[in-house]
Amino acid sequence: MVPLAQLAVAHGLRFGELDELLRGAFVEAARDAHADVLPHRAVSRVSAATGLNRREVARLMRMDSPEPAGRSLATELFTRWLSDPALRLCGSPRRFLARQGPAPSFESLAQSVTKDVHPRTLLEEVCRLGLAKFDERLDIVLLQRDAFVPTGDEKRMFGFVGSNVGDHLRAAVDNVLNESPDEDAAGTRHLEQALFADELSPESIGRMRPLIKQQWQAVLKELAPVVQKLIDEDEARGRPRKQRLRVGMYAFNGPMDVVPRGAANSDQAVIESVRRRSK
Secondary structure, three states, X not given: OHHHHHHHHHOOOOHHHHHHHHHHHHHHHHHHHOOOOOHHHHHHHHHHHHOOOHHHHHHHXXXXXXXXXXXXXXXXXXXXXXXXXXXXXXXXXXXXXXOOOOOOEHHHHHHHHOOOOOHHHHHHHHHHOOOEEEEOOOOEEEEOXXXXXXXXXXXXXXXXXXXXXXXXXXXXXXXXXXXOOOXXXXXXXXXXXXXXXXXXXXXXXXXXXXXXXXXXXXXXXXXXXXXXXXXXXXXXXXXXXXXXXXXXXXXXXXXXXXXXXXXXXXXXXXXXXXXXHHO
């Protein structure tokens, strides 16, 4: 909760506003946990499950849930450019595409993402986001990045924080709460593991950073074309498409004397467990 509080304080979000969001989340979780309760008993059941009084629960249940964020066609186009096997050359994404014409071209790429938005409009948007650049003299579109990091766009940056951290937390919570036959050999439904080390120098951290980035690029290069191929196959064969997938990787470094409360004990337990297995 401390990093969340730091983010709120840094951006002027008062406790009352965050408290309102948390209350709404508690009510939503309680309603999901008791989905079979009769409507006239829902308020009482949610109140008992959350500790919120009945009046507060009734108020929160009357509020409309926020609409889910719509997909970004520009980032979808950018992702397809990076991952589509037809747009790769010698194992890497093509660095430029002709603006118009048959595939591979920017026009054909844009139309593969959507036919409801003109390719020129999508071109202007990917250029605005710094993902691509249009060379008018050669009439080509040049790829500018290998990953989408929405620098300077606070709304999108918060959206990525919510999506990535949210799904990471969902994976961990789902592993803890659910005992399902859909488990792997490790006994969990979702991959959620980390490597931990301390007693490192700033110089060693500096040497690790490019290696970590390199590892992520290798994962992305391997998985993105496979995911895109599966998406295309599902669409072509008319399979029900109701599942989503997020594969991520994170790395964090900080001073050893600034450790979240409770984290040190849990990390030490993991280390001791590894040591016992290695003996």
